[in-house]
Amino acid sequence: MYAEERQQEILRRARSMGRVDVVTLAEEFAVTTETIRRDLTALERAGVLRRVHGGAIPVERLGFEPALATRDEVMTAEKERIAKAALAELPEDGSIIIDAGSTTGRLVRIFPSDRELTVIVNSPPLATALATRPNLTVIMLGGRVRGRTLATVDDWALRPLANLNVDVAFMAANGCSVSKGLMTPDPAEAAIKRAMIKAAQRSVLLVDHTKFTNTYLATFASMSEIDVVISDTGLDPAIATELAAAGLEVVRA
Numbered sequence: 001m002y003a004e005e006r007q008q009e010i011l012r013r014a015r016s017m018g019r020v021d022v023v024t025l026a027e028e029f030a031v032t033t034e035t036i037r038r039d040l041t042a043l044e045r046a047g048v049l050r051r052v053h054g055g056a057i058p059v060e061r062l063g064f065e066p067a068l069a070t071r072d073e074v075m076t077a078e079k080e081r082i083a084k085a086a087l088a089e090l091p092e093d094g095s096i097i098i099d100a101g102s103t104t105g106r107l108v109r110i111f112p113s114d115r116e117l118t119v120i121v122n123s124p125p126l127a128t129a130l131a132t133r134p135n136l137t138v139i140m141l142g143g144r145v146r147g148r149t150l151a152t153v154d155d156w157a158l159r160p161l162a163n164l165n166v167d168v169a170f171m172a173a174n175g176c177s178v179s180k181g182l183m184t185p186d187p188a189e190a191a192i193k194r195a196m197i198k199a200a201q202r203s204v205l206l207v208d209h210t211k212f213t214n215t216y217l218a219t220f221a222s223m224s225e226i227d228v229v230i231s232d233t234g235l236d237p238a239i240a241t242e243l244a245a246a247g248l249e250v251v252r253a
Contacts, residue, residue: 001029007039011048012234014058015210021055075208078232078253082206083107085230085253086170089204090115094167097196098126100151100189101172103206111136120166122152122192146189153188161195169200171226173207175214178223178242183216190218202227209234223248 001009006029014020022040026033040056043049049056083106090096093116098104100123108129118137121127127140143157171193175183182205184190197203197220205226212235223246230251231240240250 003039003042006031007043010036010039010056011043011058012210014049014056015213019052019055019057023054025055075210075232078208078234079103079106081232081253082208082230083110085251086204086206087112089168089170089202089228089230091117091167093117095120095164097121097164097166097169097200098123099170099172099193099196100126100149101206103208104170104172107170107206118166120161120164122157122196123150124152125150141192144188146186149186149189151189151192153186153192157192158195161192161199164199166200167202169196169203171197171203171205171221173205173211173220175216176205176207176211176223177215178239178246180215181219181222182226183214183219185216185218187218190220193220197221197225204228204230206230208232209236209239212236212239 010020010025022033022036025036040049040051044051044056048059050059079102082103086107087110095118097120098108105126108126111130111133113134116135118139119130120139120141121130122141124140124145127138130136130138141152141157141160143152143154145152173182174185184193203226205228207229209231223243226248228249228251229243230253233252235252240252243250
C-alpha cells in the first residue's frame with residue numbers, strides 16, 4: 001500500500017469511528033508507529049485531521065470547517081464520479097443553481113457546452129469558470145465572500161433568490177442525515193442554501209459518503225426537501241436504504 005492510499009484509509013477510519021489510534025493503526029497496516037505519525041502529520045497539514053495524544057480525530061468532530069482548497073484535495077475520484085452522474089440531472093434548457101462547494105465545482109469543470117442555460121452561482125470562482133462557456137447566461141449572487149468557502153452570503157445574495165424560480169438546484173452540504181437534514185457550519189451560508197432550495201423546483205444533493213458521518217451547527221434543509229442524492233459507492237447501503245425509504249432517489253456513482 002502506498003503512503004497516499006494508507007492515509008486515505010486512515011482518514012476514512014477516523015471519520016467512521018470518530019478517532020484513530022497510532023499503535024492500532026501501526027499493527028493493522030504492519031508499519032512502524034513512526035510511519036503512522038508521519039501519516040497523521042501529513043493529514044493534519046492537509047487540514048482534515050487534528051493530532052491528539054496517541055492518535056488523531058477528524059476536524060469535523062471539533063467543529064472546524066476545512067478551507068475549500070483543502071476539501072478539493074480529498075475524495076477527488078469520488079467527487080469526479082458524482083459530478084459525472086450529476087450531468088444526467090441537467091435540463092436541456094432553462095435555469096439552474098449551482099451551490100458553492102468542492103463537489104459542485106467538479107460539476108462546473110465538466111459542464112457541457114451544448115446547453116442553453118441560465119446558471120445562478122454564489123461563488124466567484126464558479127462564475128469565472130462558467131462565464132466564457134458558450135450558450136450560458138451566468139448570474140452571480142452578490143454579497144460578502146466567505147474566505148473559507150469562497151461563497152457569497154448575507155442580504156445582497158438572499159434578496160435576488162427570493163424572486164427566482166429555477167428548474168434545478170445542485171446543492172452541497174458539509175454534513176447530512178435523515179434525522180438532522182442537511183448541515184453547514186456557518187448560519188449565513190445556511191440561509192443562502194435554504195433560499196436556493198426554496199427557489200428551485202427540484203433539488204439535487206451532491207455529497208461524498210463521508211458527509212453522512214458529520215454533524216454541523218446549522219441545518220438548512222430536511223431530507224424531504226431534496227429530490228435526488230448523488231453520492232459514491234462508499235455510501236453505507238443501510239444509509240442508502242434509509243434515504244430511499246424517505247422518498248429520495250439515491251445514485252451511488
